[in-house]
Amino acid sequence: MAGIAAALPQAGATRPGRVTRWLENERLLAALLLAPAIVILGMFIAYPFVMGVWLSLSSVSVGNPGEFVGIKNFIKAWNDSIFRTAFWNTSFYTFWATIFKLSLGMWLALLLNRHFRGKRIVRAAMLLPFIVPTVLSTFAWRWMFDPTFSVLNWLLYQTGFITTKIPFLSDGTYGMWCAIVVNTWRGMPFFAITLLAGLQTISTDLQEAASLDGANGWHRFWHVTWPLLKPVTVVVVVFSIIQTFSDFQLIYVLTGGGPANATHLLATYAYQIGIATGLLGEGAAISLFMLPVLFIVVWLQLRYLRHLEGA
Amino acid sequence: MTKPETKGHPSSDLTRRRFIAASATAGLAASAGLEGILAARRAPAYAQGTRLNIVRWVDFIPACDVELKRQAGEASKALGAEVVFEFINANDIQSRITAAIQSGAGPDIMHMLHNWPHLYANGLLEVNDLAEWQAKEQGAFYAQSETYVKVGGKFMALPHSIVPGLIAYRKSWLDEVGATTFPKTYDDLRQVGAKLKKKGHPYGQTLGHTFGDAPAWAYPLLWNFGGAETDKNGKVAIDSKGSVESVKFMQAFWKEACDEGGLAWDDTNNNRAFLGGEISATLNGASIYIAAKRGQDKIKDEKGEPMVRDIQHARLPAGPAGTWSYHTAFAHGVMKYTKNPKLAKDFLKWLHGKEQYGKWFQVAEGFSIGSTKLWEQNPLWTTIDEPMKGFKTAADNSRVIGFAGPPSAKATEVYTKYVIVDMYAKGVQGMKAEDSVKWAAGELGKIYG
Numbered sequence: 001m002a003g004i005a006a007a008l009p010q011a012g013a014t015r016p017g018r019v020t021r022w023l024e025n026e027r028l029l030a031a032l033l034l035a036p037a038i039v040i041l042g043m044f045i046a047y048p049f050v051m052g053v054w055l056s057l058s059s060v061s062v063g064n065p066g067e068f069v070g071i072k073n074f075i076k077a078w079n080d081s082i083f084r085t086a087f088w089n090t091s092f093y094t095f096w097a098t099i100f101k102l103s104l105g106m107w108l109a110l111l112l113n114r115h116f117r118g119k120r121i122v123r124a125a126m127l128l129p130f131i132v133p134t135v136l137s138t139f140a141w142r143w144m145f146d147p148t149f150s151v152l153n154w155l156l157y158q159t160g161f162i163t164t165k166i167p168f169l170s171d172g173t174y175g176m177w178c179a180i181v182v183n184t185w186r187g188m189p190f191f192a193i194t195l196l197a198g199l200q201t202i203s204t205d206l207q208e209a210a211s212l213d214g215a216n217g218w219h220r221f222w223h224v225t226w227p228l229l230k231p232v233t234v235v236v237v238v239f240s241i242i243q244t245f246s247d248f249q250l251i252y253v254l255t256g257g258g259p260a261n262a263t264h265l266l267a268t269y270a271y272q273i274g275i276a277t278g279l280l281g282e283g284a285a286i287s288l289f290m291l292p293v294l295f296i297v298v299w300l301q302l303r304y305l306r307h308l309e310g311a
Numbered sequence: 312m313t314k315p316e317t318k319g320h321p322s323s324d325l326t327r328r329r330f331i332a333a334s335a336t337a338g339l340a341a342s343a344g345l346e347g348i349l350a351a352r353r354a355p356a357y358a359q360g361t362r363l364n365i366v367r368w369v370d371f372i373p374a375c376d377v378e379l380k381r382q383a384g385e386a387s388k389a390l391g392a393e394v395v396f397e398f399i400n401a402n403d404i405q406s407r408i409t410a411a412i413q414s415g416a417g418p419d420i421m422h423m424l425h426n427w428p429h430l431y432a433n434g435l436l437e438v439n440d441l442a443e444w445q446a447k448e449q450g451a452f453y454a455q456s457e458t459y460v461k462v463g464g465k466f467m468a469l470p471h472s473i474v475p476g477l478i479a480y481r482k483s484w485l486d487e488v489g490a491t492t493f494p495k496t497y498d499d500l501r502q503v504g505a506k507l508k509k510k511g512h513p514y515g516q517t518l519g520h521t522f523g524d525a526p527a528w529a530y531p532l533l534w535n536f537g538g539a540e541t542d543k544n545g546k547v548a549i550d551s552k553g554s555v556e557s558v559k560f561m562q563a564f565w566k567e568a569c570d571e572g573g574l575a576w577d578d579t580n581n582n583r584a585f586l587g588g589e590i591s592a593t594l595n596g597a598s599i600y601i602a603a604k605r606g607q608d609k610i611k612d613e614k615g616e617p618m619v620r621d622i623q624h625a626r627l628p629a630g631p632a633g634t635w636s637y638h639t640a641f642a643h644g645v646m647k648y649t650k651n652p653k654l655a656k657d658f659l660k661w662l663h664g665k666e667q668y669g670k671w672f673q674v675a676e677g678f679s680i681g682s683t684k685l686w687e688q689n690p691l692w693t694t695i696d697e698p699m700k701g702f703k704t705a706a707d708n709s710r711v712i713g714f715a716g717p718p719s720a721k722a723t724e725v726y727t728k729y730v731i732v733d734m735y736a737k738g739v740q741g742m743k744a745e746d747s748v749k750w751a752a753g754e755l756g757k758i759y760g
Contacts, residue, residue, distance in 0.1 A: 062430070062433075063433030080757070081753075146580075147573070147575045147576060148572055148587065149587065165572065167571065170571065170576075171574070171740075172740065256402075256577075257520065259518070260574065260733045260736035272727075273728075274409075275405075277405070277728060278405070278431070278727075280413065
């Protein structure tokens with residue numbers, strides 16, 4: 001009797017409060033914890049997206065409610081030579097920037113994976129380009145590329161490498177490559193730090209075993225490190241492609257889409273048409289062209305990831 | 312999509328209000344409740360805590376913005392409500408206007424440049440009474456100012472000023488190459504410019520997407536060679552011999568005489584290049600001269616003398632078909648969504664009145680001129696430096712964008728898309744003149760229909 005009495009709750013002990021009981025219900029707790037995220041996603045992602053689709057199918061312009069026009073805006077965009085330039089630019093920009101960021105980021109990660117004095121400070125300092133607000137750093141780059149007072153031109157001129165100014169931002173091709181350089185400079189730390197994290201999970205025993213078997217640095221990387229890093233790499237590349245393809249700030253600050261629309265990306269062109277000119281329907285249609293491309297890219301890479309993990 | 316605030320009054324935190332307006336959604340219930348809470352903290356009365364927000368460009372004469380801020384303080388006392396100016400980069404104003412009109416909330420008064428009132432007519436309040444008052448007090452408006460704000464016979468904004476443009480040039484450098492007077496025709500300018508460029512002092516002109524200097528050069532160039540966007544009936548008419556000739560001229564002029572970095576310039580680059588001694592001449596407002604004058608201790612020429620003594624102004628040269636110019640007209644528009652239309656109109660009447668405007672006009676030192684001929688009589692013009700006197704009547708030969716048709720919203724679209732500017736930019740980047748004109752015709756066709 002005493003044992004049973006000891007096992008039962010003491011007489012007079014309070015029952016758990018109603019709220020506590022609710023929170024102990026896992027389903028309810030899950031819903032409660034997810035609610036803020038769902039509200040935020042709904043307000044800032046889902047709603048604007050649905051609005052964007054609605055706008056793209058209508059003739060809304062600033063101050064005019066417009067009417068449903070079907071895919072007319074998409075057709076108009078497709079026939080627009082500046083849009084086609086922007087589409088090509090976006091693909092070109094994303095392709096090259098991602099390749100540079102991946103290779104340089106990987107190289108940096110491999111270097112930082114070694115042990116050396118000041119390693120922690122270097123690792124932290126390396127993140128600066130990524131942390132500094134894009135607008136700020138791009139302004140600094142724009143100043144360096146200034147058409148009249150470029151410090152880079154001055155340096156190259158003084159050291160005898162050039163005799164006439166390099167038209168960094170006043171030529172379409174140069175402008176595009178300058179943007180790629182700035183994007184690489186800004187995005188490399190993201191790759192480096194993520195790949196470094198991946199590298200740290202690779203046991204050094206594997207590297208040692210490989211070198212005992214006679215593998216040199218490149219073989220060790222290609223046959224030991226790279227296969228183990230592939231999953232992390234795919235994830236970071238997916239994120240980077242999404243961000244780079246929809247990049248706005250960098251181009252907007254660096255070139256404004258110029259000269260003569262030569263460096264427009266889909267995002268900056270959509271902004272110029274939709275917000276600056278007030279043709280919201282057409283701007284929305286231009287920006288929605290990003291969706292199928294990104295969707296396919298992400299789907300392909302996630303499929304590859306699943307394949308890797310399954311193997 | 313547009314959810315006008317139905318509760319409360321403009322919150323004092325503009326950022327907060329726009330955030331709320333922008334997130335009007337399924338969470339509307341939550342945000343409306345929030346707005347109600349914010350509003351309850353404010354006494355709902357005109358005289359207590361009401362705020363009037365005005366957005367204007369960052370003036371190229373900083374002292375003008377300082378004067379406006381000072382006047383805002385006085386206005387606040389006179390009107391019994393807080394008047395606040397916000398100054399932003401002119402290239403960003405249109406985006407602010409679009410965002411504000413679409414969200415139904417934002418500044419009460421917005422700066423209107425060129426013929427923007429035609430584009431934003433649906434979002435503006437009609438101000439016929441104010442226009443009548445101003446015309447009565449200060450004489451008839453310049454044709455350009457009035458055409459730009461009158462939509463369907465109604466005044467949709469109140470003309471405020473014009474920033475006339477002339478070519479600022481270094482007299483000594485032109486003398487050196489034998490040009491004792493400024494070239495009178497485009498061909499003369501091309502020849503003089505070529506000599507100057509050989510000496511390392513090219514002509515400076517932007518062909519970038521920037522609101523002032525680029526259209527101010529491109530549109531007159533088109534007109535002065537006999538080209539035009541549209542004909543009198545508003546039909547696209549740009550594919551003409553005159554247009555092609557103007558592009559051919561620009562291609563040659565660019566290579567022979569211009570700083571070719573100009574494709575990446577905005578409205579500030581030519582100021583900096585001129586004051587830095589990099590270019591010999593450029594089309595601009597009076598801000599170059601005024602900056603050189605105010606900073607004459609620092610801004611010197613290669614002989615160590617204050618550069619301002621070497622700066623003169625001249626009108627745009629003549630083309631085969633005319634000597635037209637284009638100047639940027641400014642106006643103030645009262646936004647339809649404003650909660651304080653009466654206060655906004657009272658403030659504009661105060662700001663545009665002879666007394667207040669006169670003070671601002673003096674501070675502008677000729678960079679901004681009035682929107683009516685009355686201000687040509689202002690004593691400023693008798694005491695102003697000789698090289699500045701040309702600005703007094705500079706605005707008298709301005710055409711309007713959209714010429715030869717009306718300056719409609721479609722003309723604004725052409726302007727905002729920089730179609731005319733890009734026609735020349737493409738030409739100087741290597742496209743054949745005929746092709747760049749055809750490209751422009753295609754773009755105009757899509758806009759005008």
